[in-house]
Amino acid sequence: MRRISKRASQYLRDELLNRQRFIALEVNAQRKIVSVNRSTPEWKLPGLNRGSELPESLSSLVEAAFGADEPSVFHYVEVGDFIVDVHVIADATPANVVLHDVTKAHAIEQALQQKAHDNSLLSDQLKALNQELSELNQELVLRRRQAEKASNAKSRFIASMSHEFRSPIASIMGYADRLHTDFPDSEHPAALQRASWHLLTLVENLLEQARDGDDTVQLNPTRFSLGNLAKDIRALFLVQAGMKELDFAVNLSPGDMDVELDELRLRQILINLVSNALRYTQKGRVNVRLHHGDDTLLIEVEDTGLGIAEEDLETIFEPFTHVGGGNTTGTGLGLTITRQLVKRMDGKLKVASEPGVGSKFTVSIPCKQVSDSEDQLPPLQGSVLWVDDDQDILSLYEVLLTEWGLQVHTAGSLSQARTMMQRHACPVVVSDMHLTDGNGLDLLRCFKDEHPKLQAIVISGSGVSALGPGSSVGGVRAFLQKPIDPDLLYRELAAAFKASVNAV
Amino acid sequence: MLSERAKKLIARQQRIYLESMPSKKLAIERCMRQVRAALQSGETGLCEDLFQHVHRLAGSAGSYGFEALGQAASLVDRYLIANSPGMGNPAELEVKLQKLLTEIDNVIQAGD
Numbered sequence: 001m002r003r004i005s006k007r008a009s010q011y012l013r014d015e016l017l018n019r020q021r022f023i024a025l026e027v028n029a030q031r032k033i034v035s036v037n038r039s040t041p042e043w044k045l046p047g048l049n050r051g052s053e054l055p056e057s058l059s060s061l062v063e064a065a066f067g068a069d070e071p072s073v074f075h076y077v078e079v080g081d082f083i084v085d086v087h088v089i090a091d092a093t094p095a096n097v098v099l100h101d102v103t104k105a106h107a108i109e110q111a112l113q114q115k116a117h118d119n120s121l122l123s124d125q126l127k128a129l130n131q132e133l134s135e136l137n138q139e140l141v142l143r144r145r146q147a148e149k150a151s152n153a154k155s156r157f158i159a160s161m162s163h164e165f166r167s168p169i170a171s172i173m174g175y176a177d178r179l180h181t182d183f184p185d186s187e188h189p190a191a192l193q194r195a196s197w198h199l200l201t202l203v204e205n206l207l208e209q210a211r212d213g214d215d216t217v218q219l220n221p222t223r224f225s226l227g228n229l230a231k232d233i234r235a236l237f238l239v240q241a242g243m244k245e246l247d248f249a250v251n252l253s254p255g256d257m258d259v260e261l262d263e264l265r266l267r268q269i270l271i272n273l274v275s276n277a278l279r280y281t282q283k284g285r286v287n288v289r290l291h292h293g294d295d296t297l298l299i300e301v302e303d304t305g306l307g308i309a310e311e312d313l314e315t316i317f318e319p320f321t322h323v324g325g326g327n328t329t330g331t332g333l334g335l336t337i338t339r340q341l342v343k344r345m346d347g348k349l350k351v352a353s354e355p356g357v358g359s360k361f362t363v364s365i366p367c368k369q370v371s372d373s374e375d376q377l378p379p380l381q382g383s384v385l386w387v388d389d390d391q392d393i394l395s396l397y398e399v400l401l402t403e404w405g406l407q408v409h410t411a412g413s414l415s416q417a418r419t420m421m422q423r424h425a426c427p428v429v430v431s432d433m434h435l436t437d438g439n440g441l442d443l444l445r446c447f448k449d450e451h452p453k454l455q456a457i458v459i460s461g462s463g464v465s466a467l468g469p470g471s472s473v474g475g476v477r478a479f480l481q482k483p484i485d486p487d488l489l490y491r492e493l494a495a496a497f498k499a500s501v502n503a504v
Numbered sequence: 505m506l507s508e509r510a511k512k513l514i515a516r517q518q519r520i521y522l523e524s525m526p527s528k529k530l531a532i533e534r535c536m537r538q539v540r541a542a543l544q545s546g547e548t549g550l551c552e553d554l555f556q557h558v559h560r561l562a563g564s565a566g567s568y569g570f571e572a573l574g575q576a577a578s579l580v581d582r583y584l585i586a587n588s589p590g591m592g593n594p595a596e597l598e599v600k601l602q603k604l605l606t607e608i609d610n611v612i613q614a615g616d
Binding site: 389483484486 | 507509510514521524559562563564565566567568574
């Protein structure tokens, strides 16, 4: 047998023989196999026997590689059930042919290729899904903007309508008040007033809902009699309770007294709770208790109505919600608004209920009793800066405040106000909110930084609700609305000067 | 709360305020003419001068005790605020402004 060349020998050692399972053949010029060597005796390929003719599939490869200086390699050649790499060294005769079993490697490679293909498909699908997701997100953003726009429009509409309702109701109340003065013995004007309060509450409920958690809306505390309030609530609902033959009582303890709270909001809370109790009570009683003690007003509204299941105790405070099988003619806003109002008044609202037995709503609101001695306000003394771009307003209040004993400085613009403040360092500043050259709130905030003890009062022509969400009201002790009630202005100024003296 | 002296002082201020009413009316009428001309030429933006005159009147009239005038001015003021930066429906605005002018006339006549 002819020895293979040194280079071929080196190649066989380095590239082939170190691998497992191969068959080495020597093939003569007639393409007959002259010798067969197997790395693994049991591995046999069909037609590869000494003396037999090289199968056509291999013969063509030898033919192609014949005479080449370098070994030729043919990958993944199918021989019988196997896949082999065929190495042909045919620079001399006989040619050497080595078949290396790569069946497993080929299968793995095919599996990898399949996987890569699958991955490519998945990647395409993922891209398509991402694109779809991105489009959906854009659509979502668009829809959300549209929804927000619609919601804002709705809120503006409700607020505007509620505002329009207020004026005629206030007018009705005013005339009812005049009638009551003219005909003190008649019950009709008082009934008219109570019904107006009720109507006003419904309008205020809508307005509250439109504000939707706008915490910048300020309360308007005034002095009023709890006794009168209790009487009004009793009279307002007496007929309704009588129609259902319910026992209905409103009790006040320890007795009549004046307190300082936002009377409208307090009435709103009571009307909401009592009308709710009457709506869901078909027999038995509805009791309302008002008690003042420890600087807290406690309100309890207890009924023997349908009661509320435990799982509904939170749901009842959601807007437009009716639970149980009772009459559902209400707007479904009463309890939602009540909770918002109680929270705004720094109070707490609790509910205890048992289905079929009844419910008890308890509200506690911090408030002080106001006595006549406390109501005597001290004379005003000190200097005040009044900022307004309306000369008519400046003239009027300069005269009035001077008459009240104050030293009044006026400014018609932000820059004038700054100059006056530098010159006089007034402890109290009153400013219109919307000035021609800027915002009164910003001015007061700026002054407050320079003069921490400063007491600031803001006047607005368009209502405190015009502050809007996000407006900071920090450092402002009071908001007054034009036209300014002189009594209220006097009280606020007195309180402001007192606070400026006490400020640390 | 208001002393007799304070009431007299306010009454004096009211007279001064009343005396300024014709010039306020003229200023608003001038703005209305500007607004009409602007609307005819296709401009719909808020007329700042008109807004300032009306806004001040809405703020001051009530404080001087002219509540009906204050309310009429407030209606225009709120309408302009609600429709800002535009001026809303020209016909609606015109009706509100005419009502405001009527209230100004009422105040002037009552003061005569």
